[in-house]
Amino acid sequence: MRAAAAMLIVCFAVPAGAQDSTFTVKQMTPETALKAAQAALASCRKQGFQIAVAVTDRAGVAQVVLRDRFAGPHTVETAINKAWTAVSFRQDTLGFAASTADPRHAGVRSIPRVVAVGGGVPVEAAGSILGAIGVSGAPGGEADDACAKAGIEAIRDDISF
Numbered sequence: 001m002r003a004a005a006a007m008l009i010v011c012f013a014v015p016a017g018a019q020d021s022t023f024t025v026k027q028m029t030p031e032t033a034l035k036a037a038q039a040a041l042a043s044c045r046k047q048g049f050q051i052a053v054a055v056t057d058r059a060g061v062a063q064v065v066l067r068d069r070f071a072g073p074h075t076v077e078t079a080i081n082k083a084w085t086a087v088s089f090r091q092d093t094l095g096f097a098a099s100t101a102d103p104r105h106a107g108v109r110s111i112p113r114v115v116a117v118g119g120g121v122p123v124e125a126a127g128s129i130l131g132a133i134g135v136s137g138a139p140g141g142e143a144d145d146a147c148a149k150a151g152i153e154a155i156r157d158d159i160s161f
Contacts, residue, residue, distance in 0.1 A: 025058065028123065028130050032158050033063040036123070040135055040151030041066050044143075051137035051147060052079040055123070058131050060084040068137070075136040081113045082120030082134030082144070090129060093120035094145050119144025123152055125159040 028036075033055035044051040045068065052067040052075035062080050082093050089096050089108075097116040100106050109116050118141020120134045133151045135144040 026125070026128055026130055026161065027057055028055070028063065028155075028159065030063055032155050033057075033131065035158070036133055036151040036155045037064045037066045038151075039154030040133060040147045041068060043150035044068075044135065044138055044147040047138070047143070047147075049138040049143060049147070051135050051144070052076045053136075053147070053151065054079040054083045054134045055151070056080070056083040056087055056131050056134070058087060058129055060087045060132070063131065071137045078115060078117075078136035079119070079134040081115045082117070082136060083132040084113050084120075084134070085115050086120035086122045086132035086134065087129060088114075090122060092118070092122065092145065093134075094118035094141055096120075097141065117141040117144075119148055121145065121148040121152060123155075123159065126161050130159060 037053045037055050040053040050068040050070040052071045054062050055064045056062050065076060067076050085093050100109055100116050119136055120132055122132045123130045133148045135148045138144045138147060
């Protein structure tokens with residue numbers, strides 16, 4: 001009997017360099033998030049609106065939450081969830097509400113924490129989402145949205161890179 005030729009295959013794993021295994025992200029400082037929240041609150045106050053405002057990081061985790069003295073108790077959670085929705089779906093919640101109004105696309109509205117009402121706006125700089133701001137308590141999503149955008153405008157120079 002002839003001996004069968006044995007074949008040995010050896011594979012070597014080449015470790016990826018650190019640059020291939022990690023990445024760097026930009027995040028807002030708590031001070032920057034607070035500045036945005038305070039500007040949004042001030043914008044709504046000037047119009048006579050009592051609101052809550054939340055600023056989240058890029059993962060949707062709240063960094064800052066402010067609630068005006070007469071804002072309804074529901075506004076805190078709603079503001080946080082508007083910001084979470086904006087960062088999760090990478091669009092403002094006014095646009096999200098419009099794009100999910102059709103029953104064929106409305107299924108995502110049943111996901112916990114999703115709020116399809118204006119007032120959540122991503123905070124972006126140089127093509128990167130840094131987080132989001134959510135406002136709740138003004139009369140209507142358009143008014144919440146305007147106050148959120150005022151908060152972002154207040155930090156625009158701080159986040160430009």
